[in-house]
Amino acid sequence: VNRYFDDFGVGDTFQSGGLTLSEAMLLDFAMKYDPQPFHLDVEAAKQSIYGGLIASGCQTLAVALRLFLSERVLASCSLGSPGIEEIRYKKPVRPGDTLSVKTEILEKNPSRSRTDRGVLRIGYMVTNQNQEPVLTAQILHLVLKKGHAGE
Amino acid sequence: VNRYFDDFGVGDTFQSGGLTLSEAMLLDFAMKYDPQPFHLDVEAAKQSIYGGLIASGCQTLAVALRLFLSERVLASCSLGSPGIEEIRYKKPVRPGDTLSVKTEILEKNPSRSRTDRGVLRIGYMVTNQNQEPVLTAQILHLVLKKGHAGE
Numbered sequence: 001v002n003r004y005f006d007d008f009g010v011g012d013t014f015q016s017g018g019l020t021l022s023e024a025m026l027l028d029f030a031m032k033y034d035p036q037p038f039h040l041d042v043e044a045a046k047q048s049i050y051g052g053l054i055a056s057g058c059q060t061l062a063v064a065l066r067l068f069l070s071e072r073v074l075a076s077c078s079l080g081s082p083g084i085e086e087i088r089y090k091k092p093v094r095p096g097d098t099l100s101v102k103t104e105i106l107e108k109n110p111s112r113s114r115t116d117r118g119v120l121r122i123g124y125m126v127t128n129q130n131q132e133p134v135l136t137a138q139i140l141h142l143v144l145k146k147g148h149a150g151e
Numbered sequence: 152v153n154r155y156f157d158d159f160g161v162g163d164t165f166q167s168g169g170l171t172l173s174e175a176m177l178l179d180f181a182m183k184y185d186p187q188p189f190h191l192d193v194e195a196a197k198q199s200i201y202g203g204l205i206a207s208g209c210q211t212l213a214v215a216l217r218l219f220l221s222e223r224v225l226a227s228c229s230l231g232s233p234g235i236e237e238i239r240y241k242k243p244v245r246p247g248d249t250l251s252v253k254t255e256i257l258e259k260n261p262s263r264s265r266t267d268r269g270v271l272r273i274g275y276m277v278t279n280q281n282q283e284p285v286l287t288a289q290i291l292h293l294v295l296k297k298g299h300a301g302e
Contacts, residue, residue, distance in 0.1 A: 033213035062184035087235040
């Protein structure tokens with residue numbers, strides 16, 4: 001299905017598949033981007049308020065994006081993102097956790113300056129294997145309208 | 152310097168060093184987390200509205216975090232983050248761009264339930280080598296108060 005701005009309705013929801021985050025993936029991301037002891041050092045993490053290694057919130061956000069993109073809902077129309085609102089880390093993500101994301105179209109705003117595109121505000125809710133929410137966010141996605149791409 | 156919640160004042164600013172993002176780093180992040188053509192495929196990116204490969208906004212955010220953490224401003228007191236407000240992607244980040252981040256303490260909120268900690272709202276402004284802003288965000292950081300850590 002090739003979807004465009006016109007095809008989305010407020011309230012539409014999409015459910016992703018799952019992705020298991022290994023300890024190696026957590027440590028690799030932490031070393032590159034978020035080298036705090038509770039993300040980077042198994043031994044130090046045991047002594048932290050988390051009682052063990054947890055994923056960088058930024059990695060959980062990236063995984064949410066990856067899971068949603070894999071559903072190809074925006075594959076024909078995505079022009080990138082102008083920003084993100086209100087990311088909330090609800091619960092730590094730990095090595096071996098399996099995450100999936102449910103997305104919902106919260107708002108549609110046609111661009112005022114460009115007639116070929118609009119912005120979708122999409123709510124992301126990431127849950128773990130116990131159906132506990134671990135992250136919520138609202139990501140703005142700039143998307144093409146119908147008849148303006150190489151459809 | 153070991154800084155704690157008590158040591159920060161609204162208006163305090165910190166300037167990071169720089170980090171050059173190679174094309175390889177952009178492609179690696181895109182493959183793992185944000186596999187959209189303008190992040191992942193040099194040839195497809197040329198045909199996109201960006202006219203060439205650009206970094207995933209999520210990677211730019213991660214780099215901002217990394218640059219700020221490298222200054223060790225929060226090294227003795229960070230307990231993680233409850234969330235992020237209002238990320239705005241101001242300008243595309245391209246292969247070879249050198250990013251740095253200026254941070255500013257925007258707000259201090261002592262925790263109501265836990266007397267040993269509080270939340271700092273920190274404004275991040277990421278600029279490229281031409282001093283053009285590429286990303287702004289407000290990240291919430293949970294930090295320890297003095298006298299509650301192994302100082």
